[in-house]
Amino acid sequence: MPVYEAPIRDMQFLLHDVLKLQNYSNLPGFADADKDTIDAFLEESGKWHRDVLAPLNRVGDLEGARRNDDGSVTTPTGFKDAYKQFCENGFGSLAMDPEYGGQGLPVTLAYAINEMSSAANQAFAMYPGLSAGAWRAIHAAASDEQKQKYLPKMTSGEWTGTMNLTEPQCGTDLGLIRTKAVPQGDGTYKISGQKIWISAGEHDMADNIIHLVLARIEGAPEGIKGISLFIVPKFMVGDDGSLGERNGVSCGGLEEKMGIHGNATCVMNYDEATGFLVGEENKGMRAMFIMMNEARLGVGMQGYAAAEVAMQNAAAFARDRLQSRSVTGVKAPDKPADPIIVHPDVRRMLMDTRAFVEGARALTYWAALHEDMSHKAPDEADRQKSNDYMALLTPVIKAYLTDKGSKGANDSLQVFGGSGYCEEWGMSQFVRDVRIALIYEGTNGIQALDLVGRKLMAEGGRYWQTFFAEIDQWCADNKGTNDDLDAYIEKLLAAKGELTEATQWLGANAMANFDNAGAASTDYLHLFGIVALGYMWAMMTKEALEHEGSGDPFYKNKLITAKYFFDRVIVESSVHLAKVKTGTSTMMELDAEAF
Amino acid sequence: MPVYEAPIRDMQFLLHDVLKLQNYSNLPGFADADKDTIDAFLEESGKWHRDVLAPLNRVGDLEGARRNDDGSVTTPTGFKDAYKQFCENGFGSLAMDPEYGGQGLPVTLAYAINEMSSAANQAFAMYPGLSAGAWRAIHAAASDEQKQKYLPKMTSGEWTGTMNLTEPQCGTDLGLIRTKAVPQGDGTYKISGQKIWISAGEHDMADNIIHLVLARIEGAPEGIKGISLFIVPKFMVGDDGSLGERNGVSCGGLEEKMGIHGNATCVMNYDEATGFLVGEENKGMRAMFIMMNEARLGVGMQGYAAAEVAMQNAAAFARDRLQSRSVTGVKAPDKPADPIIVHPDVRRMLMDTRAFVEGARALTYWAALHEDMSHKAPDEADRQKSNDYMALLTPVIKAYLTDKGSKGANDSLQVFGGSGYCEEWGMSQFVRDVRIALIYEGTNGIQALDLVGRKLMAEGGRYWQTFFAEIDQWCADNKGTNDDLDAYIEKLLAAKGELTEATQWLGANAMANFDNAGAASTDYLHLFGIVALGYMWAMMTKEALEHEGSGDPFYKNKLITAKYFFDRVIVESSVHLAKVKTGTSTMMELDAEAF
Structure with missing residues (x-):
């Protein structure tokens, strides 16, 4: 069965050496998180x-979440108890507002802890x-009242x-939502409709489940401008916080999925359920x-966390696995064959993953x-700058x-050869589980469109201009x-130059035909991801060089x-830049029926 | 449920227009395969x-092959009957020797038919x-006698x-085989040992199963030079072809796998089973x-066949799926949203796959x-030239x-969004099933080593020199x-130039340190695959241009x-060339324990 050891040393390196959290003790809460803590x-x-x-990861895969005849959902053996411990240990509330x-x-x-949960057990980690x-x-x-009641x-x-x-007819395009909300005159609404793919929609680990539901108030404008957000608790909550009667919401079924079997992916039926408007009407x-x-x-974190484990x-x-001899001479003469880690192509897969994971964690x-x-x-x-960066990098982090x-x-599965394909070794589960991360919370294609269509253009290009200038400044400073480091800076600046060229190409060609932006979007996002990781690797190199003399082999390995x-x-x-510049004509020429 | 339509038009284009089978009627059997036939x-x-x-593909995934308490194996519902039809239709014996x-x-x-079987139902297709x-x-x-008896x-x-x-301790490294063969003095051997991952090792679709078994005759040399090949029939076969008693071979269990559930992947136990030597001792x-x-x-065909379906x-x-509007203006005004095929990034995934599949089929x-x-x-x-090409291209076709x-x-799963992740749509099965093709019959890393370590060096480089010269000649001729076509030829020659440079780099660096070849191997193989597909696309372009005037939209779409x-x-x-030239130093520097 697979094991997981949290990469604490690498986390410490990032938090202490690279990001230097200790320098931010002026920010609320940071002083409580000193190095020793x-x-x-x-x-x-x-x-x-x-x-x-x-150890519960494979249990979750094998048992899955099960829906009982009464519509209740039983989580895999051990999940409920582990969730209790998770809460008691405060893993879920780390960064939450002390007021609540x-x-x-x-x-x-909190992200470091979340990474551990996701790597150890993605299906479990999705509940919290x-x-x-x-x-x-x-x-x-x-509202304050709602916050006091639920948070x-x-x-x-x-x-x-x-x-x-x-909903069945709408995923990406939420303007097509049909779930309806009927005002009751007492400030509440009756919510009716069907939602699908609701993660953790029903389960046995918590006393109550607070559903946030997008619905359309009767008479609301068409499309995205007529969508409101509602709180629909599974059990009604009294003013004293006590649980009242069951609301008109129930789990109608679970999806059979490729992976994350331990997480309940629910069809949720709302049948005149009582809902409470969050914020204003039509601003959901x-x-x-x-x-x-x-x-x-x-979700981006789920991606690299799966690769890590x-x-x-x-x-x-x-x-451990002994197979064939190293082509450069026997490495384990006392054994019938050498461990396969001596073979360069096995190393290639491990090093590719390592270089990605460590850069991704930093980002x-x-x-x-x-x-x-x-x-x-x-x-x-x-x-504002941090907000800009978050907005700009969110699609890159999610998709790349x-x-x-x-x-x-x-x-990593491939390193196992045939054993990787056999479920008992657990590698298949990592591959199957992480596959959903390319899809949910907006497919990776949608992320790419968000990047080229919204984030690049926002505020006259301020987001990316600030970020690019920061990289330039860092390179100049170091x-x-x-x-x-000089050689790496040169390579980073070359890649950033290609990203700039790609950005300019978009500027020049997207207005004439916005399909040019769509056609370029995924390659542009990947190019952006490479540059962002390059910036992280440059910063990590600098810190590793500064600490190399400590004798801690961690720094040598980082280099x-x-x-x-x-x-x-x-x-x-460079290949992504070349593809960005091919534009839409090649992509859209074939008749839809010709496929 | 997914459907499959054999790409007959593309097959015809390749067999008739590009490969021009009709020009080979001088070869035995080719005259019987005229265009109409x-x-x-x-x-x-x-x-x-x-x-x-x-339609049996999903049945196979859901039911899987099941081992019964008596060690027999039941294939999924419908497989047995389909296999009978498969044989009656002559799909399996198409290219087999008329003498038998x-x-x-x-x-x-035969490959065109095999492609259909693999695309329609990979797990089934593996039995024949x-x-x-x-x-x-x-x-x-x-021997002739053996051939007459079994074929x-x-x-x-x-x-x-x-x-x-x-065997459990040996996959790639067959020199580690322990299964033993004890001569009985009557020309037969008693075979004892355990074999694992034996596809179709036991099932209910045939009257007898003829196992070919690698084993070590008592006293044979160590390693690969002491391996012999044996025929071990499930039921002994009399001289008149009648089935006799059950041999000492049985299925000890089935693997739980990521995919190809319909195929029985067996642990095979040989317990003094009677075996018949094939060829010479130690030359297995x-x-x-x-x-x-x-x-x-x-197996290479399985790769592109899965992508095709x-x-x-x-x-x-x-x-079919309606979601969001085209960014260049509404395309389906009578519908609540446009079909997603109007979005360039969806096209990108479809066109990437299409350009690959059609090139791969040609190759x-x-x-x-x-x-x-x-x-x-x-x-x-x-x-000899054809033998050279087969030897050279086999690892490329298998791995690339x-x-x-x-x-x-x-x-293709990604195009489905969340539905792709739900098993009922069947896309997950394609992904899970094809994943084994990167592993079995020699992992893709082993293919890459075979290419750089054996095939490039064989006969003083004759294989690749002949192939590269053929591409040059074709380009010059056309x-x-x-x-x-001129523009494409230029791009093909540029890529071939990079492949030549990579080949020369290997020649210059592999002798000094063969780990350089291992480090470069997978990127070299991918570069080779790109050039090979480029050659196919150049040939296909030429034929499509010649037939474009026919008005058949097939040719326009091909272009x-x-x-x-x-x-x-x-x-x-180019990126593969850059990686080839990085060499082993970067790859091997980290201590094995540091991972």
């Missing part, structure tokens, strides 16, 4: 995820993960939350986007710090990190300190992986 | 695969597929065959390689024609076509006839896809 927390959390949560019982610690730290998304939407958009129990984890967007999309944007960062197991297998934590800054920085300009994370999990990234990964940029 | 056969076969075999009841038709035609591999090994290496019933499909190589690997090399072409379903979904049939030539060409020089086929199936290939696919060559 963080280290102790990572250590304890790592143990729990290794010993308790990871949260710990108010940095989001950046989705709940946190609902929490954020309520926190951002609901404390969602913070403690006694209640969980869901997001109800999709705004709150939903808050939730979705932060959820997208979490799969890679750990692939490396262990490659050290995700870097974004998380900007999430902290966007809320907590005292200076408005800093908050899941595309490459899926590849990393697949390559040039000339070390030969290796080896950095070299791999700049030798073999960043070179992928 | 081929067309009628493709038509009939296409119908059967669509109506009978494809085969139809003696071109292998090239593996049997054909065993047939070929017996045909190539067994006729294997030709008719009444009996099937298997390949028994892998030779016959096994004959079987394996041709099997590898079949997945793409067909993705295109149908994309024409596979081209190789199949060389397989025919290698056996049947009257001229020794032609036979499965890597990209897996990507095509994955991209330059100046059409502007588009659109050719443009896509030369605009957006062949550009991937």
